[in-house]
Amino acid sequence: MVQTEKLRKEFSLRLSQALDASKYPPHGRGIRLARELGVTSKAVSKWLSGESFPRQAMIESIARLLNVDYLWLQHGSAAEKGESGLINALFRRGFPLLDWKDVGHSTVLTDDNFKNYAFYASGSKLDSNDAFWLKVKDDTMTSPVGLCVPINSMILVETDKQAKAGDLVIVQLAELDEVTFKQYVVDAGTNQKYLKPLNTHFKPIELPDSAVIIGVVVESRMSFVKPDLADMTYS
Structure with a gap:
């Protein structure tokens, strides 16, 4: 708990330094920052006082607004000291929940309209930050035995990851104008590829x-309650 409080305080100091460098006035800076980010002044006040962290997507927005390196703003010098694993656990990475109709359209999720999406945290260690959530729309991946991803499950899709035989994948079938969720299978004898x-x-x-x-x-996750939103302020 003491370590968490220390990291919050260090983040608040870096945020204040960034505001100073951007010539924000000492008085009313929290209200101005809240207005420019489209968040509540109470949330900004908690960041500045070291009571809580913003989510990572918001940290990136703050960094762009204040023209500072977001890695510095998020981690400070701790990453250089090998403490990035702890910090990444505290700053849970959030990814947007997309509609199936939006999948495959790279311009749908942009810096300008990310506020239109719900962000959900992930417990996975990803190779990149390019990922999104989907809600399983049918029962084609529901199995009575073994691997099973039932309808309404939340699935996290990493777009930079190279698919290999046996992986579960999201595929765009241009001829059918359809995006589908299946298992990627390669026939060892013919090298023919299938969606299973x-x-x-x-x-x-x-x-x-x-x-x-x-x-x-x-x-993949199946929850009987609404998942924690990653765009909440973590305390």
Whole structure:
């Protein structure tokens, strides 16, 4: 607990330094920053007093607004000292929940409209920050035994990850104008690639040359309560 409080205080000091460098006045700076970020002044007040952290996406927005390095703003010098793992656990990385109709359109989620999306935290260690959540829309990946990803599960899709045989993937089928969630399978004898449903009531389909693997599913969760929003202020 003492270590967490120390990190909060250090973040608040870096935020104050960034505000000073950007010529924000000593009085009313919290209200001005809140207005420019589109958040409550109470949230900013907690950041400045060291009571809480903003989520990572918000830290990136603050860094852009104040023209500072977001890694410095988030981590300070701790990453250089090998403490980044602890800090990453405290600054939980949030990823947007997309509609299926938005998947595959790289311009949908931009810096200008990220506030339109709900952000959910991940417990996974990702190779990159390019990822998004989807809610499973059908029962094609529901299996009575073994691996099972039932309808309404939340799945995290990492777009920079290279798909390998056996991975669960999100694929854009241009010919069918469809985005689908299946298991990526490669026939060892013919090298033919397939998309396999985990539900045995559905048949595998050959992966057409025109198909695009958008990303690999790296996390799945099924919750009976609403997941924690990563765009909340962590205390």
